[in-house]
Amino acid sequence: MSSARLLPLLVGCVMLSPLAIDIYLPSLTVMAETFDAPFSRLQFTVTLLLLSVGLGQILVGPLTDRFGRRPVLLCGVVVYMLGALVGMTATSLGPLYVSRVLQGLGACATMTVAFAAVRDCFTAAQGAKLYSYLNGALCIIPALAPVVGGSLAVTFGWRSNFAFMFAFAAILGIGAVWRFAETRPSNTVVERRLYHWARYRPVLASARFVYFAGLAGVIMSAILVYVSSAPVVLVDRLGLSELAFSGWFGANALVNIVAFFFAPRIIHRLGRVGTVRLGLCLIIASGILQALSVMYLPLTALGFMVPVGVLSVGFSLALGAASSLALEPFRERAGTAAALLGALQLGGGALLATCLLATALPPQWALALIAVLIVSPLLWLSYRVAPEA
Numbered sequence: 001m002s003s004a005r006l007l008p009l010l011v012g013c014v015m016l017s018p019l020a021i022d023i024y025l026p027s028l029t030v031m032a033e034t035f036d037a038p039f040s041r042l043q044f045t046v047t048l049l050l051l052s053v054g055l056g057q058i059l060v061g062p063l064t065d066r067f068g069r070r071p072v073l074l075c076g077v078v079v080y081m082l083g084a085l086v087g088m089t090a091t092s093l094g095p096l097y098v099s100r101v102l103q104g105l106g107a108c109a110t111m112t113v114a115f116a117a118v119r120d121c122f123t124a125a126q127g128a129k130l131y132s133y134l135n136g137a138l139c140i141i142p143a144l145a146p147v148v149g150g151s152l153a154v155t156f157g158w159r160s161n162f163a164f165m166f167a168f169a170a171i172l173g174i175g176a177v178w179r180f181a182e183t184r185p186s187n188t189v190v191e192r193r194l195y196h197w198a199r200y201r202p203v204l205a206s207a208r209f210v211y212f213a214g215l216a217g218v219i220m221s222a223i224l225v226y227v228s229s230a231p232v233v234l235v236d237r238l239g240l241s242e243l244a245f246s247g248w249f250g251a252n253a254l255v256n257i258v259a260f261f262f263a264p265r266i267i268h269r270l271g272r273v274g275t276v277r278l279g280l281c282l283i284i285a286s287g288i289l290q291a292l293s294v295m296y297l298p299l300t301a302l303g304f305m306v307p308v309g310v311l312s313v314g315f316s317l318a319l320g321a322a323s324s325l326a327l328e329p330f331r332e333r334a335g336t337a338a339a340l341l342g343a344l345q346l347g348g349g350a351l352l353a354t355c356l357l358a359t360a361l362p363p364q365w366a367l368a369l370i371a372v373l374i375v376s377p378l379l380w381l382s383y384r385v386a387p388e389a
Contacts, residue, residue: 007133009180010117012172013073013110014134016080017053017346018141019165020103021046021227023149026245027158028231034158035093039236045100046228047354052104053111054347060109061116061339062199069113069120070182076109077173081166088162103165108342110172115338119327120183131320133261141253146246203330203337211385212326213344215276215378219283219315220349222370225356226308229363233304240301248305255309259316272321273382279318280379286311287371294364304364311367 024031028042035042064072083102090096118130152160203209234240234248267275289307297303323341330337356366 006117006121006180006183007130009172009175010114010130010134012175013114015141016110016165016169016172017049017104017107019145019168020049020080020100020107022141022145022249023164024153024158024161025227025231025249026146026150027153027161029235030153031158035096037093039232041093043228043232043357045096047224047350047357048097049100049104049107050224050346050350051354052101053108054343054345054350056105056108057112057339057342057346059339060105060112061336061342063109064112064116064339065184065336068182068184069117070176070180072109073113073176073180074173076106076113077169077176078106079103079109080106080169081173082106084162084166084169088159088166099162106169108346112339112342115323115327115341117183119331119338131323133264134320144250144253146249150243150246199336200340203340206329207385208329209326209337209340211378211381212276212322213341214348215280216319216322216326216341216345217348218352218370218374218378219279219318220345221352221356222283222287222311222367222375223315224349224353225363225366225370226311228353228357229366233299233363234301237299238301244301248301252305252309252312256312256316259313260320263317263320266317267321272325275321276318276325277379277382279314279316279321280375280382282310282314282317283375284371284379286314287368287375290364291368291372294362294368307364307367311371 028039032039032042060072060076080103083099083104083106085099086095086102087099090099114134115131118134122130148164149161152164156163230249231245234245240248263275266278270278286307289310290304293303293307323345326341327337352370356369357363359366361369
């Protein structure tokens, strides 16, 4: 299957997760009033969805190797649509939380299929570029969804955000039925038992996989701290309007998009490991900038968002190359490897971000801690663990 035919569908597959987060961020304050709940309990819907996306991939990955990519993709779309319906009709936080879990499980299925399909159909070099393009496409949603979601909420109420998610998933499902052919290789390892240690052991025994997947989780946690805290910093503390929030959030997403689409050129010039190291250096620099900002400057939107922009560029450079390096050795069990990568990247990232947010640290300090105390040792470790590729 050609990349021109496959890429648009894969882009839609990876968009379901960020769409479920970013489209209703401007409405969180109104939703907190609707459910008569503290803002922090609405923030939990973000991390709950991401935990479902990440940890659910451990369940979904073996299914893609056993039953194929296509049926898992179609089932994931249906589960996501069901979650959107539950969220649209929720009258209390309990059903809303259930809807987020369902949407997370549906999104994790489509995301796992997308990454496994790239590994199925393309070489390592092609895969690194496609992963960068997919991750770049992920950033289109943060650029557009808050504006779309805010407009829908103002016109029709916040429940229209869930109606939009339902419609988006329905269109993706129709496209998958029409154009997505099975990509699972004929030599895929198919175990009789779906879930047992022997399935995961060859992947987790690889120091290369553990390093790059763990690295992806750490840098994802920084992005999740930013996403979860941005409404608090920009709207609650600084008093920005929903439109102004969408402008700052969208501008940073555009920075992400540009960086992701330039990443393949940098990979070509520096190699994948060199690109990862450059990205980590930028993330460390962003953490230092956040620390300096919180120590010496009053809280402003510019002081918060400029270091976030540096973080986003580093994240954009490191993530696609790291994903390619993690998955490259596992063509015969790409579904399981992609699922474990997603679990460590999103599930691990969400857990770390949740722990940091629970400490009540200012988000600038949380981002600085990730960069200086975790990313710095990972950069040093890359010279011992990472192959020059």
